[in-house]
Amino acid sequence: MIVSERVIQRLVLYRKILQNLLTDGVTKIYSHALGDFVDSTPAQVRRDIMNIGYKGTPVHGYDISLLISSISDFVDPTQTRNVCIIGLGNLGKAILDYCHARNSKINIIDAFDKDPSKTNIEINGCKSYHINELETKIEDDRIELAILSVPISEAQAIAERLIRAGIKGILNYSPIELRLPEYIYVENRDMMLALEKVAYFAK
Amino acid sequence: MIVSERVIQRLVLYRKILQNLLTDGVTKIYSHALGDFVDSTPAQVRRDIMNIGYKGTPVHGYDISLLISSISDFVDPTQTRNVCIIGLGNLGKAILDYCHARNSKINIIDAFDKDPSKTNIEINGCKSYHINELETKIEDDRIELAILSVPISEAQAIAERLIRAGIKGILNYSPIELRLPEYIYVENRDMMLALEKVAYFAK
DNA sequence: ATTTCCATGTGAATTCATTAACAAAGTTAA
């Protein structure tokens, strides 16, 4: 089954909510309750879940831990994927703090910075190296994805190095549109754009 | 003219790109060139621009600075909107560093933290206060929007205080689904979900 | 037992978003 970007986004969101519910001891959920969490409809939830092949039971709804497994089977890579982060400023550190062990298939294992005071340290199981070592570490550690949180002025050049080193996808926090071959998957995150959207829609 | 969330997101993205082009000295652009920047089509760009009423000229395309003005007239609030940020950890600091003066209509003017070592300082024109002062400052400074970057455990309670204090929209970075009245506009940003999406689509 | 609930799965209908297509009009070149 092939699904759209939208559906994937919702599925990973459902999973996060379901994981939280499970740790709170909730074991079953109905489509309308899950819909409420994400301001969506029961029909939307049921259709999304239909995509991944999992089936709930009428009256009892969905078994949360089975549903989490089904979503994971569907959205997670079969082998683990290694990730690196470039730029250990405030943003990079916040990301590293946050990301340890949220998803066992996606591991941020290496960090890079040009500032020697930020290299050769370990944060949450992620080791930091000088940016000079970028290419060799990416190859040695079989890194496929990168998070970019360097200053704008550096972003394009670093992104090109990443691609040449074999990176397949980039989560980009530098507020610049990277010019890269279109077979590279790039997801841009710009806080200011998000805030502008909130400002437009709030009230 | 009433437009969808999608269109607003693209418009603010166009504006950001156009602003960058303008500072690089570019003054005109065609729909296909703008489309290339965002991996979209000329038809999509033209339709989006149609929504806001601006008209380009055949052969010459769009005048960048006029187009920026038109987008701004359309998406920006008429009066400036004041924003506060709660939680001055790594993430909060990164956001403040980044956000100064990107949009003159949206000003992050107050920050709050419970840690006294982070209060009564000024970062980029934004003053920080103890969280105890939240309600009074929001009222005095006419703050309407909030950015939430506190630990998960605190997020729901703080969000409720924000609503009671009159906040209309929240940009939420705590990885929790806030339970708030539906007339409050909430935009959630979760890095891990974004990374999961990249992992799914990259190659 | 039988009836009454409810919630699911899914095909059909609908709504919404994107793309195609083309007339209109400015520009350039001959």
Next chain:
DNA sequence: TTAACTTTGTTAATGAATTCACATGGAAAT
């Protein structure tokens, strides 16, 4: 001047996403 380009604005056509609506079947209640 006229013809050939080029790019816009916009309507119509297509395509995608969401919602509706209902048959199905398990559980609880009578």
